[in-house]
Amino acid sequence: QKEVEQNSGPLSVPEGAIASLNCTYSDRGSQSFFWYRQYSGKSPELIMSIYSNGDKEDGRFTAQLNKASQYVSLLIRDSQPSDSATYLCAVVNSGGYQKVTFGTGTKLQVIP
Amino acid sequence: SQTIHQWPATLVQPVGSPLSLECTVEGTSNPNLYWYRQAAGRGLQLLFYSVGIGQISSEVPQNLSASRPQDRQFILSSKKLLLSDSGFYLCAWSAVQRNQPQHFGDGTRLSIL
Numbered sequence: 155q156k157e158v159e160q161n162s163g164p165l166s167v168p169e170g171a172i173a174s175l176n177c178t179y180s181d182r183g184s185q186s187f188f189w190y191r192q193y194s195g196k197s198p199e200l201i202m203s204i205y206s207n208g209d210k211e212d213g214r215f216t217a218q219l220n221k222a223s224q225y226v227s228l229l230i231r232d233s234q235p236s237d238s239a240t241y242l243c244a245v246v247n248s249g250g251y252q253k254v255t256f257g258t259g260t261k262l263q264v265i266p
Numbered sequence: 267s268q269t270i271h272q273w274p275a276t277l278v279q280p281v282g283s284p285l286s287l288e289c290t291v292e293g294t295s296n297p298n299l300y301w302y303r304q305a306a307g308r309g310l311q312l313l314f315y316s317v318g319i320g321q322i323s324s325e326v327p328q329n330l331s332a333s334r335p336q337d338r339q340f341i342l343s344s345k346k347l348l349l350s351d352s353g354f355y356l357c358a359w360s361a362v363q364r365n366q367p368q369h370f371g372d373g374t375r376l377s378i379l
Binding site: 185186188195196197198199200203205242244246251252253254256257258259 | 298323356360369370373
């Protein structure tokens with residue numbers, strides 16, 4: 155059973171701070187990793203994709219990948235109250251059918 | 267650009283009634299299609315996926331079924347709903363190329379009475 159682990163939170167950060175969300179995965183052969191944001195009562199929205207070791211930046215978001223440690227993270231700089239949501243880590247499994255395993259998500263609360 | 271439509275947005279059904287949820291994708295051909303269920307405060311549970319017309323794979327045995335009558339149409343059905351079928355149902359698509367992300371519809375919130 156391939157697993158994706160996230161701390162459920164809530165992670166509380168003050169407005170303007172950096173929020174750091176972490177994810178570990180068990181499938182050593184995985185090559186593709188995604189972060190989704192899910193507001194309460196809404197569907198998940200893709201916010202970042204990362205495929206190579208290192209950092210990938212998009213606006214206030216930075217995804218970090220370390221395949222050797224099987225670790226993915228998402229940094230949100232200058233956190234805003236509108237960033238308050240649950241963040242899902244998703245990993246494409248290796249093997250024939252590209253099933254995506256989702257973590258259960260980390261709830262982020264940005265305090266004004 | 268690609269869009270995914272899912273309806274209805276909310277649905278209240280009595281126990282034992284049938285179910286049909288529909289999802290369509292526009293702007294792409296031969297997408298991979300998925301049905302997920304998300305119980306309140308829980309993670310995403312993959313129910314079905316499809317890599318082509320008429321090709322359906324089930325991840326979890328249950329009283330639900332899925333069909334893909336057209337390339338960009340995916341339908342989730344049940345003949346008799348159970349109380350445990352309540353939840354947030356999400357349709358998603360991904361491109362046929364490897365290592366592509368999934369994109370979700372707006373979801374259907376299903377309540378069974």
